[in-house]
Amino acid sequence: MSRVNTVLGPIPTxxxxxxxxxxxxxxGMPGSELDTxxxxxxxxxxxxxxxxxxxxxEYGGGTFVDVTGICNGRDVDYYKSLSAKTGVHIVACxxxxxxxxxxxxxxxxxxxxxxxxxxxxxxxxxxxxxSRAGVIKVGVSRGGRMTELDKRIYRAAARAxxxxxxxxxxxLAIDAENAIAIFHDEGLPLxxxxxxxxxxxxxxxxxxxxxxxxxxxxxxxxxxxxxxELEDPPFWARPRKERLDHFLRFLGxxxxxxxxxxxxxxxxxxxxxxxxGHTVNxxxxxxxxxxxxxxxxxxxxxxxxxxxxxxxLTIQN
Numbered sequence: 342m343s344r345v346n347t348v349l350g351p352i353p354t355x356x357x358x359x360x361x362x363x364x365x366x367x368x369g370m371p372g373s374e375l376d377t378x379x380x381x382x383x384x385x386x387x388x389x390x391x392x393x394x395x396x397x398x399e400y401g402g403g404t405f406v407d408v409t410g411i412c413n414g415r416d417v418d419y420y421k422s423l424s425a426k427t428g429v430h431i432v433a434c435x436x437x438x439x440x441x442x443x444x445x446x447x448x449x450x451x452x453x454x455x456x457x458x459x460x461x462x463x464x465x466x467x468x469x470x471x472s473r474a475g476v477i478k479v480g481v482s483r484g485g486r487m488t489e490l491d492k493r494i495y496r497a498a499a500r501a502x503x504x505x506x507x508x509x510x511x512x513l514a515i516d517a518e519n520a521i522a523i524f525h526d527e528g529l530p531l532x533x534x535x536x537x538x539x540x541x542x543x544x545x546x547x548x549x550x551x552x553x554x555x556x557x558x559x560x561x562x563x564x565x566x567x568x569x570e571l572e573d574p575p576f577w578a579r580p581r582k583e584r585l586d587h588f589l590r591f592l593g594x595x596x597x598x599x600x601x602x603x604x605x606x607x608x609x610x611x612x613x614x615x616x617x618g619h620t621v622n623x624x625x626x627x628x629x630x631x632x633x634x635x636x637x638x639x640x641x642x643x644x645x646x647x648x649x650x651x652x653x654l655t656i657q658n
Contacts, residue, residue, distance in 0.1 A: 343355075343655045343656070344655070344656055345357060345404075345432065345475055345651075345654045345655060345656065346432065346433075346463070346472075346473040346474060346475035346507065346656070347404075347424070347430045347431060347432050347433075347472075347475060348417055348420045348421045348424055348431045348432070348433050348470075348472040349421060349424050349425065349430075349431075349472070350472075351473070351656075352430060354651045354654070354655045355651075356403070356430070357403050357404045357430065357647070357650065357651050357654065358401070358402065358403020358404060358430075358647065359401055359402050359403050359404070359624075359646045359647055360403065360404045360406065360646060360647065360650035360651070360654070361397070361402060361404070361405050361406060361603055361604065361606070361621050361624055362406050362510075362535070362561065362563060362601045362602070362603040362650050362653075363406060363408055363510065363535075363537055363538075363561055363563035363601075363603040363604075363605050364405055364406060364407060364408070364603060364604065364605065364606050364607075364608075364621050365407060365408065365409045365605070365606065365607045365608065366390060366405075366407050366409065366416070366419070366420060366423065366431070366608050366609070367386060367390070367409065367414050367416070367607065367608060367609045367610060367611045368409050368413055368414055368438075368607050368610060368611060369413060369414045369610065369611025369612040369613065370413065370442060370612065370613075371412050371413070371442065371443075371444055372612075373414070373611045373612025373613065374611070374612065375612075376612040376613075379610070379612050379613050379614055380611070380612050381609060381611075383419075385609075386608075386609040387419075387422075387423075389608065389609040390423060390608040390609045391423065391426055391427060393606075393608050393620050393621060393622065394423060394426075394427040394429045394608070394621075395427050396620075396622050397427075397429060397621050397622055397624075397625075398427055398428045398429050400622060400624075400625040400626075401625070402429060402621070402624070402625070403429070403430060404429070404430040404431075404432060404650070404654075405429050405430070405431050405432070405621065406431075406432045406434075406475070406476060406510075406603075406650075406654070407420060407431055407432065407433055407434065408434050408438075408476065408478045408510055408512070409434070409438075409478075410434060410435075410436050410437040410438045410442065410478040410480075411435065411436065411437055411443065411447075412437065412442055412443050412444050412447075413437075413438055413442055413611075414611040415433065415434075415467075417433050417467045417468065417470040417472045418470055420433055420472075421470070421472060432475035432476060432654065433467060433472060433474050433475065434474050434475070434476045434477060434478040434510070435458070435459045435462035435463060435467065435474035435476075435477055435478070435501075436459060436474075436476075436477040436478035436479055436494065436498055436509075437478060437479065437480065437494055438478060438480045438512045439479075439480035439481060439482045439483070439491065439512060439513075440480075440482045440488050440490035440491040440494055441482035441483055441488070442480075443490065447490070448490060450490075450493065451493070452493045452496050452497045452500070453497075454497075455493060455494060455497035455498075456497040456500045456501050456504075458497075459474075459477055459497060459498060459501035459505075460501045460504055460505055462474045463475075463477075463501065463505040463507055464505055474507065475507055475654060475656075476507055476508055476509070476510050476654065477498045477501055477502055477507060477508070477509045477510070478509075478510055478511075478512065479491075479494050479495050479498045479509060479510075479511050479512070479520075480511055480512030480513055481511075481512070481513050481515055481516050481520075485515050485516060485544075485547065486516050486519075487516050487519050487520070492519070492523065495519075495520055495523045495524070496523050496526075496527060499523060499524050499527035499528075499529040500527060502529055502533055503527065503528065503529055505656070505658065506656040506657040506658030507656055507657075508533045508534065508535065508653050508654060508657075509529075509533060509534045509535070510534075510535045510537060510561070511534065511535065511536050511537045511538075511561075512537055512538065513537065513538050513541075513544060513548075514536035514537060514538060514539045514544070514548040514549075514550070514553060514560070514561070515544050515547045515548060517536060517548065517549060517552070517553055517558075520534075520536070521553075521556055521558070530557065531556055531557035531558040531559075532557055532558070532559060532653075533653075533657065534558050534559060535558075535559040535560070535561045535601055535653060536548070536550075536553050536558050536559065536560055536561060537561035537563050538561065538563060538564055538605070539553070539560055539561060539562060540562040540563070540564055540565070540579065540584050540587055540588065541564045541567070541577045541579065542564075542567070542569070542576075542577050542578050542579030542584075543576065543577045545579070545587070550562075550591055551591065551594060551596070553599075554591075554596040554599040554600075558599070559599050559600075559601060559649075559653060560591065560596065560599050560600055560601070561601050561602070561603065562584075562587070562588045562591070562600065562601070562602045562603075563601070563602060563603035563604065563605050564577060564579075564584075564604070564605045565584065565602060565603070565604045565605075565623060565624075565627075565628045566604045566605075566606070566619045566623035566627065566628070567579065567605070567616065567619065568580065568581040568584075569581075571616065571617070571618070571619075572617065572618075573616075573617060574616075575616050581631075585631055585632075585635065588600075588602065589635055589637075592637075592641070597641065597644060597645070598644075598649070600645060600649065601645065601649050601650060601653065602624075602628065602645055602646070603624070604619070604620075604621060604623045604624055604628065606619060606620050606621040606623065607619075608620070608621065624646075629642060629646075632645075
């Protein structure tokens with residue numbers, strides 16, 4: 342039986358439904374709990390998050406992939422409560438958003454140590470929760486080039502992916518040459534990697550989405566909704582039509598089987614204000630309607646949000 346790890350246990354791949362592929366229940370930097378302006382109590386976060394996930398479920402959403410890595414506010418017991426409360430499958434990750442978001446403890450961590458950590462969280466569980474990670478998160482540190490720690494994390498992720506059969510999802514697709522070289526060196530097929538954020542308003546010229554697809558990698562257009570038209574746009578915002586046109590060109594070039602889409606939503610940001618009005622439900626309220634208006638048919642929409650994510654997330658062993 343094909344299956345995917347969720348926080349409430351493995352489920353058949355066929356039960357995933359529509360997938361939000363690159364999202365956050367709550368993301369923050371290490372130490373964000375010390376913030377005195379933006380930090381929220383658990384009760385406040387719960388009250389802010391439950392309505393968003395319930396609406397996602399009511400719209401027809403099935404699965405929310407949380408890619409909040411180690412050290413960035415990952416809270417699996419909380420995710421379990423949210424999943425049981427709302428009916429949304431939640432997939433948690435192991436790994437790191439980037440080496441620069443890891444605590445100093447990990448600075449000298451070896452590839453073997455990191456591999457064991459990732460494999461344990463995938464096959465045994467995250468902490469004492471009993472919940473197994475369903476994806477591995479990796480990312481390039483600020484500056485756009487991999488640090489030595491980033492490279493060790495990527496190599497460990499490749500080994501853990503090969504050992505366990507779960508896929509890898511990246512924060513940013515910059516420095517893709519180094520990433521692909523590491524994955525090739527470790528013997529990891531690139532269809533087990535989703536290179537994320539190729540569409541953001543800062544790094545779009547550096548990500549070479551078509552080249553990644555031609556190498557066999559999957560490509561994530563997953564910052565939809567961060568638009569320059571917002572009242573107070575974040576620095577990674579991009580004009581709505583420009584981003585959509587970019588995505589349509591990618592699909593039109595014959596890369597539908599390589600494409601996944603998401604909105605990188607943060608249900609309740611940890612220690613920072615987040616982006617006003619941007620939620621996971623942009624997927625249903627804006628993105629899918631925009632695709633339909635652009636002439637994308639229902640079969641293609643199903644492939645983008647149901648079939649491609651299911652194929653990617655399925656444990657391959």
